[in-house]
Structure formats: structure tokens, C-alpha cells
Amino acid sequence: MKAAFEGIPNQDPASTAPLPSYPAPNGATPTPRAYTPATVARPANAKSQASSAGEVRLDVSNVYKIFSDDPKPALDMLYAGATKDEVFKKLGVTVGVKDASFQVRSGEIFVIMGLSGSGKSTMIRLLNRLIEPSAGKIVFDGRDLVTMSRKELIGVRRKDMSMVFQSFALMPHLTALDNAAFGLEIAGVPKPKRVEAAMEALKQVGLDQYHARYPREMSGGMQQRVGLARALANNPTIMLMDEAFSALDPLIRTEMQDELLRLQREHKRTIIFISHDLDEAMRIGDRIAIMEGGNIVQVGTPFEILRNPADDYVRSFFRNVDVSRVLRAGDVARFEEEKTVIRVPGVLQPALEQLTDSKNEYGYVRDHDNNYHGTVSRDSLERAITEEGQPRFVHAFLPDIDPVHAEQPLHDVMRTVASAECAVPVVDDQNKFLGAISPATLLKTLNREK
Ligand SMILES: Nc1ncnc2c1ncn2[C@@H]1O[C@H](COP(=O)(O)OP(=O)(O)OP(=O)(O)O)[C@@H](O)[C@H]1O
Numbered sequence: 001m002k003a004a005f006e007g008i009p010n011q012d013p014a015s016t017a018p019l020p021s022y023p024a025p026n027g028a029t030p031t032p033r034a035y036t037p038a039t040v041a042r043p044a045n046a047k048s049q050a051s052s053a054g055e056v057r058l059d060v061s062n063v064y065k066i067f068s069d070d071p072k073p074a075l076d077m078l079y080a081g082a083t084k085d086e087v088f089k090k091l092g093v094t095v096g097v098k099d100a101s102f103q104v105r106s107g108e109i110f111v112i113m114g115l116s117g118s119g120k121s122t123m124i125r126l127l128n129r130l131i132e133p134s135a136g137k138i139v140f141d142g143r144d145l146v147t148m149s150r151k152e153l154i155g156v157r158r159k160d161m162s163m164v165f166q167s168f169a170l171m172p173h174l175t176a177l178d179n180a181a182f183g184l185e186i187a188g189v190p191k192p193k194r195v196e197a198a199m200e201a202l203k204q205v206g207l208d209q210y211h212a213r214y215p216r217e218m219s220g221g222m223q224q225r226v227g228l229a230r231a232l233a234n235n236p237t238i239m240l241m242d243e244a245f246s247a248l249d250p251l252i253r254t255e256m257q258d259e260l261l262r263l264q265r266e267h268k269r270t271i272i273f274i275s276h277d278l279d280e281a282m283r284i285g286d287r288i289a290i291m292e293g294g295n296i297v298q299v300g301t302p303f304e305i306l307r308n309p310a311d312d313y314v315r316s317f318f319r320n321v322d323v324s325r326v327l328r329a330g331d332v333a334r335f336e337e338e339k340t341v342i343r344v345p346g347v348l349q350p351a352l353e354q355l356t357d358s359k360n361e362y363g364y365v366r367d368h369d370n371n372y373h374g375t376v377s378r379d380s381l382e383r384a385i386t387e388e389g390q391p392r393f394v395h396a397f398l399p400d401i402d403p404v405h406a407e408q409p410l411h412d413v414m415r416t417v418a419s420a421e422c423a424v425p426v427v428d429d430q431n432k433f434l435g436a437i438s439p440a441t442l443l444k445t446l447n448r449e450k
Pocket residue numbers: 067094095096114115116117118119120121122123276
């Protein structure tokens with residue numbers, strides 16, 4: 001009557017078996033294990049969880065920007081394989097962006113990084129056509145942005161996209177409220193409505209009580225918040241932020257990053273954020289694109305890029321990163337080799353055979369909803385099987401193996417991983433099993449610099 005267990009990689013679709021119920025050895029009902037976060041390097045769940053799941057909002061393919069009235073000769077050279085420098089030497093023409101292709105998904109913070117002059121500002125301005133592309137395609141919510149009429153484009157900018165600039169770009173003679181309402185005023189929104197929206201936006205950035213202040217009466221951080229409020233006032237679904245926090249001193253800058261992450265938790269906008277600061281990129285970015293000489297040289301999650309930098313240029317960005325404080329247990333667990341996962345409800349003897357066959361000493365027990373139940377070993381299974389009565393998995397769980405939480409920085413789980421007898425299971429907020437971290441994986445991750 002019990003469903004047989006299966007040995008499956010942890011991404012397998014769930015079976016339809018009923019939920020198991022385990023009497024604990026002493027007869028009490030086991031309570032789900034809860035994780036109380038200790039100090040976490042960044043706010044737990046601050047970043048979008050939906051980055052890879054959201055639909056594509058911006059689809060950029062093979063986009064070029066040549067700063068010239070006649071881009072064709074430069075394009076021809078580039079198509080034939082020339083570099084930005086070669087084009088400049090031969091034609092005296094600057095290539096801003098070269099063959100850029102990437103997608104930005106709904107709800108993610110997509111960071112563009114690169115050295116000065118690598119084409120970041122050009123790239124972000126192409127996305128709302130503040131700069132016209134010389135070649136390529138940009139599709140926004142299924143609509144071709146490049147061939148869109150001026151009128152349609154203005155509609156998109158008003159309704160969907162806002163931009164925040166590095167220099168706060170506030171009007172000195174306008175109050176915080178009027179500055180925040182400025183974009184709406186240009187868009188012809190009637191006064192009562194724009195005042196209401198601007199007030200709401202100021203409230204979101206914590207400045208509503210300062211609405212009557214002029215820029216000169218505000219600190220740089222406050223001015224940047226007003227800049228942010230102006231971008232938020234039309235409730236955009238996409239925000240383009242070009243080094244928006246770069247002019248702020250480090251403390252205020254961190255505060256603004258937190259502010260952005262908080263807003264993101266509430267509204268889940270799609271954000272494209274330019275930064276030349278790696279800490280900032282890692283802190284807020286769901287994914288990062290690295291630019292060099294007009295090219296996008298790599299796109300990936302911070303972890304993917306850290307683990308597999310495309311070249312020395314990318315590697316140089318990440319050289320001084322303290323991986324153990326940036327990466328979380330969940331980042332590493334997801335990349336673990338296939339683990340023996342035992343599905344419950346099930347019986348112990350086949351589970352033992354499964355472990356033996358797969359030459360694994362340990363198994364991670366989960367149910368069809370991927371809830372983590374416990375970790376067993378061949379020994380513990382054997383012992384439980386020889387017990388009297390009706391042995392169940394719960395009798396075979398290793399008492400000393402507690403799961404770590406996906407959001408915990410590696411730094412905080414190092415000791416646990418190093419001292420555990422097996423790879424340490426990792427669970428998320430809902431106690432779902434994400435994988436396990438072995439000392440070998442941990443060492444490999446931390447020891448990426450040769
Ligand atoms: N309007 C323009 N006319 C000619 N060349 C330009 C123009 N705008 C940018 N460029 C050139 O295009 C290249 C990319 O510039 P861009 O401003 O995009 O770089 P960036 O990565 O944003 O740099 P920074 O970090 O300094 O802001 C540079 O070589 C720059 O000189």
C-alpha cells in the first residue's frame with residue numbers, strides 16, 4: 001500500500017503520492033524545522049526570487065550604436081569582425097555598443113557593469129531610445145521599440161519607463177514636490193492628480209514631510225531620493241537607472257540600495273541598473289551584464305559569473321570579492337552534483353538498496369512536494385530496519401544533521417559544513433529541499449582564485 005521510493009535528481013517533477021505522516025519515535029508529531037535568520041549579509045529575500053521565472057520584458061538582439069551620421073562603413077567593418085579600436089583608427093568613428101544581445105525579465109534587477117567608456121550609458125539610453133540604435137532589434141513587451149512611431153514611444157515612456165540619472169538633475173527653483181511631479185507635468189497630467197502622485201512617490205522614498213524644500217536645502221542623499229521619487233511618480237513598470245547612486249557617499253549609498261530593494265519587494269518592477277561598483281552590483285543585482293569596449297561579454301547571476309568568468313576582464317572585476325559573504329547557501333546548493341534523494345512515503349529496505357546501488361553513503365529524504373524531511377545514511381537505515389515494529393524513515397534520520405537556510409551567507413555555514421559528517425542539506429523559507437553543500441563544494445567555491 002505504500003508507494004515505492006524513487007531515486008531522482010532534485011529537479012524531478014513531483015509524484016502524485018499522498019503526503020506522508022510520520023509518527024516520531026516517541027510518538028509525538030514532528031514539527032517542521034524552522035530557520036531563524038541570524039545576521040545575513042544582505043536583507044533576506046531582498047532580491048527578486050522571480051528573476052529567471054518572469055516573462056521577457058526587454059529582448060535586445062544584435063544591437064549596435066555607431067556615433068556617426070553614416071554608420072554603414074563602421075557596421076560593415078564590425079560585421080567583418082573588426083574591433084571598436086580598429087573602427088576608430090580607420091574611420092575615426094566611435095562604436096558605443098557592438099552586437100549586444102540580452103533579455104531582461106519581469107521583476108528582476110538587471111545590473112550593467114563595465115569600465116568607464118565601455119558603453120553602459122549608451123546601452124541603457126538605447127533601451128528607451130534616448131539614443132537611436134544603428135542596427136539591431138529591441139522588443140519591449142512584444143512590441144518592436146525601434147520601429148515604433150514617436151507617438152507610441154512617448155506613450156511607452158510615460159506609462160512604462162522611467163529613468164534616474166547619476167546627477168540628480170533636479171530643478172533648483174522647484175520644491176521637492178514640484179520636482180517629483182515634473183515628469184507628470186510635462187506629460188500633461190492635471191495638477192491635483194500629479195500632486196497626489198508626486199506626494200505618494202515622495203512618501204515611498206520617505207520624504208513626504210520635506211515636500212516643500214528646495215534642492216539647495218537638501219543633502220545629496222535627499223536629492224537623489226527626490227530624483228527617485230520623480231521616476232516613481234508615474235508608477236513605471238520599468239526603471240532605467242544610470243549610476244543612480246554613484247554620487248552618494250558609501251553610507252547613504254547603502255541606504256539607497258536598501259531603499260530600492262524595499263521598493264522592489266513591494267512593487268516588483270523591472271529595473272535596469274548601471275553601476276561600476278561590484279559590491280553594489282552583487283548586492284542588488286539578480287543578474288549582471290558585463291560590458292567591455294561596447295560588447296556585452298557576459299550575462300549571468302552573480303554566482304554564475306563568479307564561478308565561471310568568461311575571460312580575464314570579467315575575472316578582474318571579481319578579484320577582490322569575499323565570496324563567502326556574497327554567496328548564499330542556496331547559490332551553492334543549487335549547483336551541487338545530483339544527490340541521492342529519497343522520496344517518501346516509502347519503505348526503508350529499497351531506500352537502503354538505492355543508496356548502496358548509487359554508491360552514496362547518505363540520502364536526503366523529501367516528499368512529493370519537495371519538503372525536506374531528514375537525512376539518512378546507509379548505517380542509520382540498516383539500524384532502523386533491524387528495529388522492532390514498523391520502522392519508518394523518521395527512525396533513521398541522523399539527529400545531528402540540521403538543514404541550513406538558503407539565505408545564509410556561505411560564511412555563516414562554513415563551520416557547519418566543515419564539521420558535518422555529510423553534505424549539509426539546504427532548504428528555503430518553505431522548507432523545500434534545494435540541494436546540499438559538501439566541504440568539497442565549499443572549498444571549490446571559495447578557492448576560485450588561483
Ligand atoms: N554622443 C556621443 N558621441 C560620440 N561618442 C560618444 C557619445 N556618447 C558616448 N560616446 C562614446 O561611446 C563610448 C561609450 O560611452 P558611454 O557613455 O556609454 O560609456 P559608459 O560605460 O557609460 O562610461 P562611464 O562609466 O564613464 O559613464 C565612449 O567611447 C564614449 O566616448
